[in-house]
Structure formats: C-alpha cells, structure tokens
Amino acid sequence: MASISSLGIGSGLDLNGLLNQLNEAERGKLEPIKQQIETQQVKISAYGELKGALSGFQSANETLNDASLFQSLSASASGNAVQAAAGPEASPGQYAIEVEQLATAGSLATQRVNDLDTVLNDADATLDLTFTDDSLDHGVAIAADSTLEDVRDAINADSDAAVTASIVNDGEGYRLAVMSQETGEQAAVVDANFADLVTQTTLEDEAVLQDGQDAMLEVNGIAVSNASNQLDDAIQGVTLSLQGTGNSTLTVEQDAEAVQQAVVDFVETYNELKETADKLTAYNGEDGQAGDLIGDSAVRSIESRLRSDLASVVSVGDEHTMLADLGMTLRVDGTLELDEVKLETALAEGPGEVGAFFAGEAATDGMAGRLDTTLEQLLDTNGALEGAIGGAENRIDSLNDRYTRTEQSIDNTIARYQKQFGQLDGMLAQMNQTSAYLSQQLSSLPGQNGEGGGMF
Template identity: 60%
Template sequence: MASISSLGIGSGLDLNGLLDQLNEAERGKLEPVERQLESQQVRISAYGDLQGALSAFEGAVGRLAEPSLFQSLSANVTGEALQAAAGPEAAPGQYQLEVEHLASAGSLASQRIDVDLDDALTDAEQTLTLAFANAPEGEQGEIAVTVPAGSTLGDIRDAINAREGAGVSASVVNDGEGYRLALMSNETGEAASITGLTFEGGFFAEGMAVSDPGDEVAGVVAQAGRDAALSVNGIAITSPTNQVEGAIQGVTLDLQQAGRATLSVEQDTLAVREAVGGFVEAYNALKGTIGELTAFDADSGRAGELLGDSAVRTIESRLRNDLSGMVGDPAQGELAVLGDLGISLSLDGTLSLDEGELDLAIASDMGAVQRFFTGGEETLGMAGRLSETAGQLLGSNGALTNAIDGAENRIESLNQRYVRMEQGIAQTIERYRVQFGQLDGMIAQMNQTSDYLTQQFATMDAQLGRD
C-alpha cells in the first residue's frame, strides 16, 4: 500500500477537516473540568478576601484586648509655650508651667580678615584648635583640626565641618567690610559654648580665646550658649536642651517659646473610644465582605462565590455567639453585654454604636470598661474571646484554612484529571489519524484499480470494434 503523507491526497476526501472536527468534539469533554477549575480558583480568591477581612477584625479586637490601652495617659497643654507627651511612667496630674527662655547654642566669629575667598592662607599644614566650656561628648579638652597647606578660608571651614566630633558647624560670613570664620555649637546649653579658636598660621589676631563668651576680644564676636529656664508649679528648672525629660515623671516637655502653659496629664479616653469604634467598623466590614460573597440576585440568577459555604456559616455562627454572650456579672454591677457600652447587634447582623452611651460608660468607670474587654487573670473579656475565636478560625486547623486547603486539593485533583483526559484525547485522535491514513490508502488503491480496469475495458472495446 502506498504511503500517504497528507490525509485526503489519495482519496480526495477532506479527512484533515474531519479529523479537526473529531479533535474539537473530543476536547469539548474538557470544558466541564475547566469550569470546575475556574470555579475553585474563584473560591480561593473569595476565601482570600474573607481571610483579609477576618484578619483586620482580629487586629481590631486584639487592640481592645490589651490592658495597656486602658491605662494610657494623654498630655493636654493649654498655651503655646510648649508641647508635651506622656509616657507609661507618667501619673495623672495638673501642672502650671512657665518658660522663661529657650536653650540656645553658643557661637564665635573670628576677627574680620582682609582677604579674598580664593587667597591661600596656609603655606604648610597647620593645626586649628577649638576650645569649649565643656568638650563635646567623646572628646577630651581642646579639639584639634588639621588644615592642609594652601587652604583658603572656605577650605578651613570645610576642614572643621569634616572633623568628626568637632562639636561645631563652621561657615564663612561677610559682614559688609570683610570675611569672618563663624562657628556655631552643634548642641544647645552653656556647657556646649565654644570659648576659643587658635591657629598656628597667625593670620588671626591674638586673643581669640575668651574667658567669657559674652566678651568681645580683639574683634572677636562671641555669644555664650544658654540653658533653657522654666518652672513647674513654681519650681525652677534648667535644661541644656529644649526637650526636657524628667522634670515631670514620665512626661517629655518640648519647649517652643517663652510664656505660660497649663499641662493636664489624664487618662487617654480618646484612644479607648477610637479602639471601640475601630472594632465596630472592622466587624461591619467583615459582615459586608461576607454579604457580598454569599449574595444571590434573583433577577439575574447570579450567586456569590461562597453562597452556602460551610466555612462562612461557621465563621458567622461563632462570632455571633461571642458577640451575644455575657462576660460580666450584672448582679455585681459589672458591664456584662455589648449593650452596656452602647453597642447593639442590628437585624442585618451588623453592629451599631451609640457614642453617647460609650462616653458615659468610660467616664463612669474606665476600670469596668477595661474588665469587660480584657477580662481578668483567669477569664477572657469580650475582646479576648473574639480574638481567640478569630485566631482559631484563621489558624492552621481553622475552618477558613481547611476550606482553602480543600479547594487547593480539588484543583490539584482536577489538574491531574485534566492531564489524563488530554492524554486520552491525544491517543484517540492519533488512532483516528492512523485509521484515516489506512482508509485514504485503501481508497487510493481502489481508485488505481478502478482506473486500470477502466483502461482495460476500453482497450477490449476498441479491439472488438475493429474485429
């Protein structure tokens, strides 16, 4: 039998077209598997949205479960003389403060130098020495700065600024009649005052070292650094910086300007109110996500990705049980249910907050509010209970994680099934191809035989006609 390289050549039939139709029909068997794979991918994406909303809720209740939230203090200042921040060691109280003056840095400007900025002031390497009321931290006594040969006034400035631990910032100032080398202490306060500058080169006049930075010696302009001066409830206090710590235990004062101010250190009720509001918002956001994922539109027939999902029902049921439960003993005057704080569960499953009732509960007994949310040594409060439940649902053996794992396992199984079906389809199409090739060859051979016989009969007819 002749070898056929392309189907249909021998027979004249469109066997390739027929084979394509058979291939398309066979691959149609894959469509249900593809739809199932797509459905599982959509479910995993929906579980991811639900996981994000539940994690955000866990974070919100976790904040309410921290006792430190209810023990935090705020520092409220009346007046513009200072700002304040209360730390964990602060104690409630009222303070009258007066800032007499702020801390300032010392400065020293050299005598006026009659040179151009491009003029070299050193023929060889020289040493410039800085003196302070107290040497900067990490330094001892005077500070030496090496000035290279051929340095201009700007080069001297740069050498000082490049000296690690110099304790000053240098600049070149033109006072209208000539240039000065100006130095400013990097730190504020009297102890950081710069008291002298000497230079081997000799182009500065003698007497640069001043015993009192307020003096003017040989054209030197010096200004002493100054400590901040303030009083707290009449008690005089000095500070080398404008950020004062320790004057009031646990409170940091940031001095802004001279003047009077009143400081109130009190319980930070705003943080508690914001945390409770955040808890309500996070739960409602979670409910909104669940609502979208389980919705059903009767008009279009469109169903949410997780409609009827058992993991969603488990999450809703467990959280609803926690929210409606009792955590305190009302007979003992304790806050027992969310309604005691102005939080109610609506018919649609969301929470609503009456801020007035919450403010009243906080103002009446912050300790009771704390116990309601955080519980005691052996019992969980409302926030602790919800945080534990959310953690379990999100955990490695939780309902949500198990649902995701189940969807991923189904995808793996469907992928394996898809591969097996593709292999079966390929084998079937190949079998058809072989059979069509055989058919094509057979028909081609039959056509050849038919042509031969036709020719023979024609020849016989011709011979008989002649006879």
C-alpha cells in the same frame, strides 16, 4: 492532533476533515473539566479575599486585647510655651509651667578679616577652642597658608571640635563664627586663639562672644534648670519641649481618643469582613449571578462563630457585660453599628471598666480575648478557612489528573480513528481501481461500442 494531508486522496473522500471534526467533538469532553478547575480556582481566590478581611479584623481586635491601650495617657498643654508627650510611667495630673528662658548655644565671632582670599598663616598652626566645660576644650589643626574659608572647613571636618563653623559678613568684612553644637551654659564656647593664629594680616575690631545659657522654668512653683530645651525628667514619664517663654498649663490624662479610635477600627474592620462575606455568598435574582462562595459551609461557620462571640455576655467587670453597653449593636443585616456618644460617655465615666470588658484580667477573659481565640482558630492551618482552601486545591489536583487521563484517552481514540480511516481509504482506493478496470474491460467487449456484423 495533527491533520494528515494525504488522508482521503485514495478514496476521494474528505476523511481528513471528518477526522478533525471527530477530534473536536472528542475534545469537547475536556471543557466540563476545565470549567470545574476554573470554579475551584475562583473559590481559592475568594477564600483569599475573605482571609484578608478576616486578618484585618484580627489586627483591630488584637489592639483592643492589649490592656496597655486602656492605661495609656495623653499630655496636652495650653499656650505656646511648652509641648509635651506622656510615656508609660506618667501619672494623671495637672501642672503649672512657667518658662523664664530657653536654653541657647554659646557662639563666638572672631576678629574681622577684610578679604576672603587673604592668607592668614604662614605655617601650620592650631586653633584652640575653649569651653565653659574644659573637658570639651579642643585644638583644630590648621594648615599653612589657609584662608578664612579653609579654617572654617577644617573646623567642620573635625568631629571632636564640638562646634559648627560658618562665615558671617558684618558689612565691613568677614568673621569666622563658631557655635556650640549643644545648648546650655557648660557646652558654650567662650574663647579661641584666632588672633594668635593669624600672622600674615592685620585684624580689625574685637571678637564677639554670646554666652550659652541653660533653660530656666518653674513646674508648680519648683525651679528647674536644664542645658537643653527638651526635658525628660522634670515630670516623671513626661517629655517637655520648651517652645518659648511664657506660661502653660499641662494636663496629663487618660488617652480616651486612642481607645475610641481602636473601637472605631474594630467596628469598621468587622463590617468590612461582613460585607466581603455577603458579596461572596450573594445571589442576584435579576441577572442570575451567584457569588463565588454561595452556599459555602466555611463562610457560614465563620459568620456563625463571630456572631456568637459578639452577642455573648462578658463576665469580667461590673459595669459593662455586652457590646451594647458601649454603644455597639448588631444590625439586622449582621453589621455593627456604633454610637460614639455612648462610647465617649463610657470612657469618661470609667476607662478601666471599658478596658476590663475588652482586654479582661487575662489574655482570653474579655470580649477581644474571646474573639482573638476564635480568630486564631479560624485562621489556623487546621481551621475552617485553610481547610476549605486545601479542599479546593485537592480538587484541582484531582481534576488535573482527570483532565490528563481524558486527554490521553482522546488521543488514543483519534489515533484509532486515523488508522481506521487510513484502512478505509486504502480499501476504497482499491475498489475504485477494480471498478475502473472492470469498466475498461467491459467496454472493450464486442457489441459494447455499436460495431460488428449484425443482421442489419
């Protein structure tokens, strides 16, 4: 409310200050509504924090509900000759690998040129590159008056050349060196008509050729050759990367480490969820501070349903029926504790049984499947959490409407006060004028100022 500076001038009273005080007192009615709105906003933020922790646990649980996790294999190789990776089509087993030679790319270094600035040809020409596989043969266009660097650049700019060109200084001059882009005998460059292309200078020495070769190895005594040092089909489902000559023993086995890490993530994200819920519902008696969701029914419902699923018995599989069989137990405070040694033992003895416990035979059979159903319901738009958020948002809308109505009522009340104060100011001003007039008239009556003809 804007103050009226002229209010009270007529009466001499501080009616403007009084009106401002009344306005502040009336607007105090808005503070409880503001506080209630802030409380609901804090709740929505807290629900969002809880939702984030719940989604994190859902992601970790979905990993355990994927049956392929328990069928994944890992490949490890001894020695430095081979590195390997197992794919979904691999089978457990052990393989003796002997790498006899690595695949190399063929290369050709041309005759020597004394000076890089020497012009090689006086007319347009073609540098013919010849390969073991004649389907790769290609001619590179060389412009007239090209230097060795110009020839190099022309080769590298030709996407069909199948070689990479560079210049090598052998201590006595410069050579154009071309190397096949692919390894193996068939992709090797074996000749170039460089000497025929050069017309303006005398070449020295001879071209230097290094043959390309295929990789040669034995897998369990079976000879294998390959144009590349990466073999995708020598062992079904296994990719071999040859690193050097020598012997290696390759072992393909169940990837227990991936499963164990998934279980660790499951436990950690559940505990983070529990700690978040505890923080939001805690009460600190020392300082009287209460969590933002203390006593909230949605949080209690979420905790109750998850605890019920975790403590339940799974009927799929013969070996493991409860989390405790895999080293996971619920502590008194509601968090999970993991015995990693017990989990490792269970995975070593029967990874399939561990998979059956978590993933089951169908998507909802195992422990993870059961939890996944619960989590989807909790996070659904019609679930307890979204319902609580929606309820808080509706309360904010209602409180905002109430705030607006109250504010309008206050404005109307102050406007009424202002009108009444204006009337009062006018009335008092008129009374003051009347009083002044009467005082003046009385003072002018005979005998009021000590003058006149008296007896003395």
